[in-house]
Amino acid sequence: MSDFFQNKRIWITGASSGIGEALVYACAEEGAHLVLSSRKEPELRRVATTATEKGAASVIVQPLDLADHTSIPGIVSLVLQKTGKVDILINCGGISQRELAMDTTLEVDKKIMNINYFGTVALTKALLPGMLTHQLGHIVTITSVTGKYGTPMRSAYAASKHALHGFFDSLRAELGHTPIRVTLVCPGFVRTNVSINALAGDGRPQGIMDEATNKGMTPEEAARRTLRAIRQGKEEVWFGGREVVGIYLKRLFPAYFSKVIRRVKVT
Ligand SMILES: NC(=O)c1ccc[n+]([C@@H]2O[C@H](COP(=O)([O-])OP(=O)(O)OC[C@H]3O[C@@H](n4cnc5c(N)ncnc54)[C@H](OP(=O)(O)O)[C@@H]3O)[C@@H](O)[C@H]2O)c1
Numbered sequence: 001m002s003d004f005f006q007n008k009r010i011w012i013t014g015a016s017s018g019i020g021e022a023l024v025y026a027c028a029e030e031g032a033h034l035v036l037s038s039r040k041e042p043e044l045r046r047v048a049t050t051a052t053e054k055g056a057a058s059v060i061v062q063p064l065d066l067a068d069h070t071s072i073p074g075i076v077s078l079v080l081q082k083t084g085k086v087d088i089l090i091n092c093g094g095i096s097q098r099e100l101a102m103d104t105t106l107e108v109d110k111k112i113m114n115i116n117y118f119g120t121v122a123l124t125k126a127l128l129p130g131m132l133t134h135q136l137g138h139i140v141t142i143t144s145v146t147g148k149y150g151t152p153m154r155s156a157y158a159a160s161k162h163a164l165h166g167f168f169d170s171l172r173a174e175l176g177h178t179p180i181r182v183t184l185v186c187p188g189f190v191r192t193n194v195s196i197n198a199l200a201g202d203g204r205p206q207g208i209m210d211e212a213t214n215k216g217m218t219p220e221e222a223a224r225r226t227l228r229a230i231r232q233g234k235e236e237v238w239f240g241g242r243e244v245v246g247i248y249l250k251r252l253f254p255a256y257f258s259k260v261i262r263r264v265k266v267t
Pocket of ligand 1: 096144
């Protein structure tokens, strides 16, 4: 364990569950000041209690709905009044999909984009002026292997994660002359509630733990790898199981990859 994160002010979205919750505990163990956000305040309070027990320097619970974009600037002002500045923003909140494109309503497409893409962009844009004023900050976004290639049953999800890559690659280039860093983290399957919470074509949560998700990496390991990427100032990292091979295949042998991905049984 290093002390890289000690006393850093770290704002984590998606902090109530899964990878975000594991990130909270990993940062708490290094003595960070934490801001925890997601929609479910009671869950955030549960995580905050454990984070304090694990050694967090301080914990603020700040409920936030990534789909409610107009509320975000006010929430950022509230947080900055309490913390003064944010050293690291970890955009982890998000929602997935389990349905064919033709059976997914446009409302569901929009909902997933609104949470995963526009919500993340809104929060980042609201925090950026403060980071520029202080000439300090690290913006970390959990995208997905699905942000690097599309798979069946994930059209809206893949679109939202690809969009994040476009946005943050551009932002990184724009911030190249500043000390502010931008990191994209692309996990493969991680054993969380993501598939249970994933939206079916009609917008209802599918309510099922997928086999691939259940066999995935632990959220603790995903958090460990994310913090290592932040420490090392990486621009982009990928981790997971066999699904990571697809990133190389798509880049090196796109025609072959296209034939493989249509045969893959993706739940
Ligand atoms: N697990 C995987 O296999 C995997 C792989 C690649 C990438 N990811 C990404 O990792 C991130 C975390 O997912 P997870 O696997 O930890 O799944 P999870 O356990 O379902 O956690 C999702 C988190 O996002 C929050 N969230 C959902 N909708 C929100 C909204 N409208 N506003 C604010 N927060 C919202 C949830 O909190 P509330 O319900 O309290 O709002 C929860 O904290 C997501 O961006 C996901 O796409 C996951």
